[in-house]
């Protein structure tokens with residue numbers, strides 16, 4: 001296992017990319033501006049499933065350039081990239097055969113984004129990884145009989161029972177994860193999220209974990225593959241307890257080192273998905289300080305970019321990546 005984790009432990013610094021149909025929306029609807037993360041636009045701005053479908057239908061990021069994205073990550077000193085293959089909204093950035101709600105079928109773009117990114121990563125020698133949301137606001141079986149109230153089942157309320165969820169797990173989630181692990185070469189990490197949903201169970205998590213390791217034995221899986229693994233509580237430092245391969249504290253850094261593998265994920269401002277209204281950018285100095293702090297405590301730093309609907313990184317993010325690249329070059333590997 002140590003051998004399997006080694007590249008990841010050595011990496012220290014990676015790029016998170018939150019990109020989807022929400023990157024068109026930018027967290028705005030008429031006079032309303034969503035609070036917090038704009039990747040939740042569908043829910044926060046009260047779109048129905050049908051209304052929201054217009055965004056995947058117009059998703060056409062003509063400025064997307066996988067090689068340029070990967071180069072920006074590399075130049076910043078990052079060693080891996082984790083992209084949202086599918087966030088809570090349900091729209092898939094790869095050519096999925098189990099749905100039409102994907103980049104090849106519903107969008108005019110018709111380029112497999114995951115494929116282009118995976119190939120660019122391979123070419124430039126950086127690890128390709130993907131995020132996958134267990135929560136799915138678009139899939140009928142993920143909401144079951146609560147449809148179209150797609151977000152009710154998303155709260156971990158034991159009184160909300162969704163008898164169809166196991167079908168979604170078996171006939172949709174697993175086949176999709178298999179596609180991503182079969183058609184895109186080596187996958188460094190599968191990064192799950194949305195484990196809090198009522199009908200997801202630890203048993204499902206264990207099944208998924210084994211399923212992944214069967215397909216790609218070297219792939220690493222984050223702790224949110226288990227049920228209810230969020231924040232610092234979710235660190236996998238209790239012996240014998242199932243919690244994937246590493247913990248994922250979010251927007252926080254532990255006070256001291258921890259006796260397990262962990263990765264702090266953070267935004268540069270206050271949103272994961274693209275949101276022009278959020279100008280609350282952390283300074284480059286602050287981000288460099290955070291990188292040093294995290295690495296000195298034995299963790300990895302997964303720093304987020306929220307590209308816009310055209311496929312551009314925000315200029316503010318590019319400037320910060322450049323500054324971090326100058327620093328990592330001057331101070332050796334992170």
Ligand code: JFZ
Nearest residue numbers: 037039040193229230231250265272
């Ligand atoms: C989740 C997502 O809902 C969010 O959109 C983003 O993708 C983020 C990386 O993950 O949000 C969370 C998950 C866990 C916690 C907080 C927000 N937590 O542990 O407190």
